[in-house]
Amino acid sequence: MTERNVLRLAIPNGNLQQATVDLFCKAGYNMVVRERSYFPSVDDDDVECMLIRPQEQPRYVQDGIIDAGITGYDWIKETGSNVIEVAEMTYSKVSRRPTRWVFVVPDDSPIRTIKDLEGKRIATELTNLTRDYLEKNGVQALVEYSFGATEVKAGLLADAIVEATETGTSLRVNNLRILDTLIESTPRLIASPQAWGDPWKRQKIGDIALMLNAVMAAEGKVWLSMNCLKEDLDTVVENLPALNTPTVNSLTDPAWCEVTTIVDEDVMRVIVPRLKKAGANGIVEYPLNKIIE
Amino acid sequence: MTERNVLRLAIPNGNLQQATVDLFCKAGYNMVVRERSYFPSVDDDDVECMLIRPQEQPRYVQDGIIDAGITGYDWIKETGSNVIEVAEMTYSKVSRRPTRWVFVVPDDSPIRTIKDLEGKRIATELTNLTRDYLEKNGVQALVEYSFGATEVKAGLLADAIVEATETGTSLRVNNLRILDTLIESTPRLIASPQAWGDPWKRQKIGDIALMLNAVMAAEGKVWLSMNCLKEDLDTVVENLPALNTPTVNSLTDPAWCEVTTIVDEDVMRVIVPRLKKAGANGIVEYPLNKIIE
Amino acid sequence: MTERNVLRLAIPNGNLQQATVDLFCKAGYNMVVRERSYFPSVDDDDVECMLIRPQEQPRYVQDGIIDAGITGYDWIKETGSNVIEVAEMTYSKVSRRPTRWVFVVPDDSPIRTIKDLEGKRIATELTNLTRDYLEKNGVQALVEYSFGATEVKAGLLADAIVEATETGTSLRVNNLRILDTLIESTPRLIASPQAWGDPWKRQKIGDIALMLNAVMAAEGKVWLSMNCLKEDLDTVVENLPALNTPTVNSLTDPAWCEVTTIVDEDVMRVIVPRLKKAGANGIVEYPLNKIIE
């Protein structure tokens, strides 16, 4: 990677890779990951990308080997790295829920509280955060690094584990019980202190953040248009979410008007029956790509 | 499944499963079918879904074990079930054609009419409807249940078969000849009489029908916008489908106006050449998601 | 294929097949290629499609066995066929770059110029064009037909090759050096002279070209809408691409106006930060399907 006027950007491989690449593409960056290549191409000559694991990004970004990246809040804290958090990434609706790292034991374990972990064996990928938390709680235990498949270890190879979960479903299915929460985490766009101090790089990172945010703001939102009698206008508007003032236009027939607004796709199934009852007709929903407030 | 304030909804597995799930998702219900699970999740706590075969739905809906479902008209009739037909489902353009169940014999069979089936062996999945039809026609024959691959049986394991077809292509390729039509069928949203009598459940089923209809109405439709000289306006409008009155807006240049309307995507390739000839320019087509008339 | 009022259309199989079918679908022709079938179905009874290799299309179109097709400029020239070129196809952004056929030798080959090919062995799929080119340059060489995997032959089975490339990346990775360019090529919609002389067929081919062009014009374009204070209008408009005059509408609040226009999706990431700085807000980007200027 060359030094001048190039932004070195880390893309997370693993779970977040495809979602991240899709987000950049929607934001107008034509990013392509060729099979077996660790260097995604992007149609911006100012940016050089590299796939780097979320666990490793904070260290390389802190030391300025990489200018910016997308990793989890969990790994920023576990590595204790000194990086700038530029933006929180919510990605698509499906993965919008934060990751929760929890202390977990088998359903039938006698361990009931953090205190009961005294002298026990705990397997986890977050050994530093786990040790800190136990220390704060005055508990001494053997915390050892787990290279994966941590869930399977609970009760067999370790007394307890600290593992990531979104909904807890997988834990329940495996007859595991949550003891306590260690940390909640979402993906972050991070920058190295050196890059943040360089005006050109800071501007570049800011522009990327602006475009990514524009896509995330539009996710799950739609543009709604409908007609109603002017006498029904107030009732119709009352049934629209309060967030944005809807636009009202006159129609050729002076008794009627057109109402348009942007709403969450989520609420459509709730408000459409109400809008119809309130007198709206010709309700049409359109897709949209980006919103910059 | 709990009893109160929950709608038990059957999703058809097999051919219609993916199309049904896609339809619900477009309608704003985030429905996910996890691998090996028979219980699709949906982000509406009032609804509990279960994958149930179209053949089995009418029975369970009639008896109120399930509140509503999506199955074919053919299976409603074959099972002779007493259910409420709430809406006809047209799904996407591709599968919009109804399924036709036909009496089929090999091309070179001496059987020419229904009467010739007297004393013959007939394989089909619709044994009840087939027996009724033969009886009405005064024909006696051995009608036996076929567990699948019915087409292959014609001429080898049975003298005739009664089988579903959409275009008849598959039959022609297999050198089979259609004798007669037993029944035509499309998917239906059905409700149990008990659920239909419960105001909360009836409202819930009605809302679902409204949203599914909104998506189906928008399928294959687009929003069209174009500019033309005011003097060409009448000719331009004449070339638009008569269904909806187009909206006409003034432009800054008083000689010009903007015309917008919703049309079937299907007719675009027919009307665009005509519109251009009539004086329209700057014709732009936009996608849309839902229409509620 | 029947003779009257039917347009026989060749769809290229191989690399271009999926992109061509997608293009027709977006243009409003519901085209489906069934597995193992060479006859794509299309929902226009006036059109009969057949998958034919780009190499073979010019010959069959020239002789009027096929009325129209989509093939490359390279194969039109290689076969020396007499066909009408109706339109250039740019397809999607990804493959918009023309194909370049180049003379290629191994990096460490002593061959430096076309002249050095005297007496050498050259493998290529374009034997006619290669022979013509060498003749024009006064070079005599053994040009032999390569059935595929031509790149691998350079330096092992042949002294040089003539091969298609888009970006040259694959050549560089394989340690090959470009000597010269033989021809550049893009896909073309072609018609047979006989069909072009038949008014009905010519009209039909023209309509298809119009709709395909409408889709290609809309690829990579988006519809942009934003609000700004009237006093900022000039600055905002200055930051929009000069191509189209944006539409400016009044809003209820007389101090504000709404600006809408169509722009390349490519420039969004450049202009959005500028537009925000210039005073625009409520910037929303919408997708669009077709543009007919």
Place this chain on the structure above:
Amino acid sequence: MTERNVLRLAIPNGNLQQATVDLFCKAGYNMVVRERSYFPSVDDDDVECMLIRPQEQPRYVQDGIIDAGITGYDWIKETGSNVIEVAEMTYSKVSRRPTRWVFVVPDDSPIRTIKDLEGKRIATELTNLTRDYLEKNGVQALVEYSFGATEVKAGLLADAIVEATETGTSLRVNNLRILDTLIESTPRLIASPQAWGDPWKRQKIGDIALMLNAVMAAEGKVWLSMNCLKEDLDTVVENLPALNTPTVNSLTDPAWCEVTTIVDEDVMRVIVPRLKKAGANGIVEYPLNKIIE
């Protein structure tokens, strides 16, 4: 299918298909099932094969439409068909365990015995056998046909089910409890009474049974050879399974002899350590294909 000197043989599709085809191939019949074809080819001009579901075979074999087939004992009994059972098929070691059809209820169901099924709803594919069994036990219940996914119905769509299981694992994982066994079943080679009465067909079916049995007898068996001092011979032979008398050969060195025998591959890991201790050396194990006692 022609009438004279041809054996019409049904091959089961579904679970048993691949194992059956493999068994025939090992037995020396080159059987190939082409994709999407229901007619396996076999390199014996006297045999014509057709894929037919196990459920449907007994009916067609009883009526002489098919001469012989391979289906389960369960379906022979369910259909009450009059067929000749020529041989029991054990296939490979993996599926050697018989299928058991069991009455099943949810773990937490109040139903404890067959008697408790009085007045309940039971879903199963074996409706006839289930009704017979209940009648014998003096129980009246609603037995309805299940088109598949029967396990999922227990407790939700039916009070109990009758379902096939091999090890019961899948039932336990789904929190289901076995109430009683309806029938145990293994695959059978069956013949129609008509074919069995035809000497040519009977001979043909007998030859097939002989070769299939030869392969099944050899499955999981190996040929073992070892050397030992003559003085250790008795101890070595004592450690060999008693089934077959081992062959003892002299070696050039008169103090030594060679012992060979056929043993179950299963017992190798048990007897090899003992044989070594008993003085055997140069123990070599060879594969074998067929055994005809």
Place this chain on the structure above:
Amino acid sequence: MTERNVLRLAIPNGNLQQATVDLFCKAGYNMVVRERSYFPSVDDDDVECMLIRPQEQPRYVQDGIIDAGITGYDWIKETGSNVIEVAEMTYSKVSRRPTRWVFVVPDDSPIRTIKDLEGKRIATELTNLTRDYLEKNGVQALVEYSFGATEVKAGLLADAIVEATETGTSLRVNNLRILDTLIESTPRLIASPQAWGDPWKRQKIGDIALMLNAVMAAEGKVWLSMNCLKEDLDTVVENLPALNTPTVNSLTDPAWCEVTTIVDEDVMRVIVPRLKKAGANGIVEYPLNKIIE
């Protein structure tokens, strides 16, 4: 590829590739084709392999660019190449049947004999052999090269085709009729005249041929052992194939003897029933890998 003491060997890609690689592996050459590589690795430092299409091999082998290869007799003749045919390859039982190139017309074509092809358009991959054959028959026709999917062209893009077939099944399914046979072909191990004149290379090619032949000779053969009473020996031996004299050994019990021999796996199903009837018992079949007569 280096020049000294290295045998340059072409492996056919396409249909024959996997079967060829498997054959070499069974013959004791550990050959591996890595994905996307045209250079199979082999654990013999004297051999360098390259994947080359059967159509192109004869030309490169004739000119000594490649020392030896495996291609079809059809392509040797089509290219009129001067190469040494070292051995015929029969591969496994499945593909043992020779390829037949046939003149084919649609079932309903008026063309009945080769003479009827006068003035017609013929599509084929074997243009040279086809032209020669027509000339010998005094027929003038337009023979044009087909790049693939030749079967589909018959009757649509060409009046007749010349196409390869093994069993003719695919032709019949496509409603095509065979007019005449152009040539029959099997794979051949070929050598260049230059390599054949080099003692080291000739020896190397000869060794490879020996080992490949050893595997092909063993394909579909098995080793058979059985016991019988000495008085039944003659009858038992009569029922064994006459090819090889069986080995007869004495057993401890002087009334009995052991008979062993090698037979075609194909005949097992015929002779086993006879051997049993003749008094043989303890019949065991063993696999074998290679036979060198």
Place this chain on the structure above:
Amino acid sequence: MTERNVLRLAIPNGNLQQATVDLFCKAGYNMVVRERSYFPSVDDDDVECMLIRPQEQPRYVQDGIIDAGITGYDWIKETGSNVIEVAEMTYSKVSRRPTRWVFVVPDDSPIRTIKDLEGKRIATELTNLTRDYLEKNGVQALVEYSFGATEVKAGLLADAIVEATETGTSLRVNNLRILDTLIESTPRLIASPQAWGDPWKRQKIGDIALMLNAVMAAEGKVWLSMNCLKEDLDTVVENLPALNTPTVNSLTDPAWCEVTTIVDEDVMRVIVPRLKKAGANGIVEYPLNKIIE
């Protein structure tokens, strides 16, 4: 896992998993890994298996949480664990080569010797062994843990890496240069000191080792049989590998004898041409499964 009379055995997941399971199956243990399960089933009630990463096995085996496992020598040393090495595993021919962990730098790096690593950043999975080695060489460097894709880091994210390689091919392709070797490693069957001290467990582990060794000894070996004139016997035997004395048997024809022996499959292509020349004929090669010397 229960405590008494059960051997807890770790099976390595990742690269070695499939080869390990295959090896156990060949050794007579019917081991099956069900999808998504970490607990391979095995048909020996005395053994309970669990998939555990090679990196984690030494720790759990040392502490007696697991009785025995299969892991690499590299991980035993990296973790500094106190375990019993029962046997070296060579698996199949393909992976027989040991893994070599090497210090690697980019081709164009100025780093030439271990000494040049002073003050540099080194990424590796073997941080402990790397630090020890550097210390012994008097070099101070920043050694950091690499979570994977280590090769890509060389020159970009680290000055040097320590990575595993078998043939070095992958390194050369990536333009990397080997500086030095850290450690060579092969898989090992290991036991915990506690289990080794328990006679029942030690016996069980010993039996498993015996059977695995029997399979490994037979890999790549074949049984060879041939006939020759007694006068050629010496020459024939001279051409057989010296390892085992071949067995010579008389034949009915007193001039001939039969020679049998076990040889490496590898040498077959070398010795067969020689044996033929020496007068051997009727050479037949048979497969074998296990050898216990």
